[in-house]
Amino acid sequence: MSLGILISGRGSNMDAIIAATKTHALDATVAVVISDNPNAEGIKKAKKQGVVTFGLNVNDFASKKEYEEDVVKILKGHGVDLLCLAGYMRIVGDTLLTEFENKIINIHPSLLPAFRGLNPQKKALESGVKYAGCTVHYVTNILDGGPIIDQDIVAIIENDTEKTLSDRILEKEHGLYPRAIQKVIQSTATKKGEIA
Numbered sequence: 699m700s701l702g703i704l705i706s707g708r709g710s711n712m713d714a715i716i717a718a719t720k721t722h723a724l725d726a727t728v729a730v731v732i733s734d735n736p737n738a739e740g741i742k743k744a745k746k747q748g749v750v751t752f753g754l755n756v757n758d759f760a761s762k763k764e765y766e767e768d769v770v771k772i773l774k775g776h777g778v779d780l781l782c783l784a785g786y787m788r789i790v791g792d793t794l795l796t797e798f799e800n801k802i803i804n805i806h807p808s809l810l811p812a813f814r815g816l817n818p819q820k821k822a823l824e825s826g827v828k829y830a831g832c833t834v835h836y837v838t839n840i841l842d843g844g845p846i847i848d849q850d851i852v853a854i855i856e857n858d859t860e861k862t863l864s865d866r867i868l869e870k871e872h873g874l875y876p877r878a879i880q881k882v883i884q885s886t887a888t889k890k891g892e893i894a
C-alpha cells in the first residue's frame with residue numbers, strides 16, 4: 699500500500715510511520731509527505747529519510763478548494779491509496795473528503811469520543827479522568843468523529859502537567875499509528891479477497 703502523509707509541524711508521528719515502513723513492521727511505502735506549511739520541521743525530517751515532500755502555502759491559493767485540489771493532484775500523481783493525517787492542523791474540506799472517501803485517517807491525542815478538537819490533553823486533566831490516551835480514526839466531516847480504528851491508553855499520574863501527559867501520550871502514538879495503519883492494510887486486503 700502506498701501512503702501519503704499530511705502534516706503541519708513537528709512530524710514525529712510521520713517519522714514513526716516512515717521508520718515502520720523501513721523495518722517492514724508496516725507493509726507499505728510512504729510515497730509523499732505534504733505540509734500546509736513549507737517551513738514545517740517535519741518536511742526536513744522527511745527529506746532526511748529520502749521521502750518526496752511538498753510544502754504548500756495555503757495563501758498562494760484563491761480558496762481552500764483550490765488548495766485541496768492541488769493536494770489531491772499530488773496524492774493521485776504519487777499513487778497514494780491511504781492518506782494519513784499526522785499533526786495536520788486544518789479541517790479537511792469536501793474536496794479531499796470526496797476524492798479520498800474512506801481513505802483518510804487521523805491520530806488524535808485523546809480516547810475518542812472524549813475530548814474532540816483542540817488541547818485534548820489539557821481537557822483530560824481538567825476533567826479529572828484517570829486515563830487518557832490516543833486514537834486513530836477515519837476522517838469524516840465530523841471533527842474527530844469518524845469510525846475508530848484503534849486506541850491506546852495512558853494512565854494519568856499525580857502532578858501530571860499538560861506537557862508531561864502530552865509527552866507520554868505522544869510516545870504511545872508512535873507505536874499506535876503504524877499498528878493502526880497495518881490494521882487498515884489487512885482489512886483492505888481481506889475485503890479485496892472476499893470480493894475476488
Ligand code: GRF
Pocket residue numbers: 707708709710711712740784785786805806807868871
Ligand atoms: C500529535 O499529538 C497528534 O496526535 C496530534 O498532533 C500532534 C502531532 O505531533 N494530531 P507530531 O507532528 O506528529 O509530532
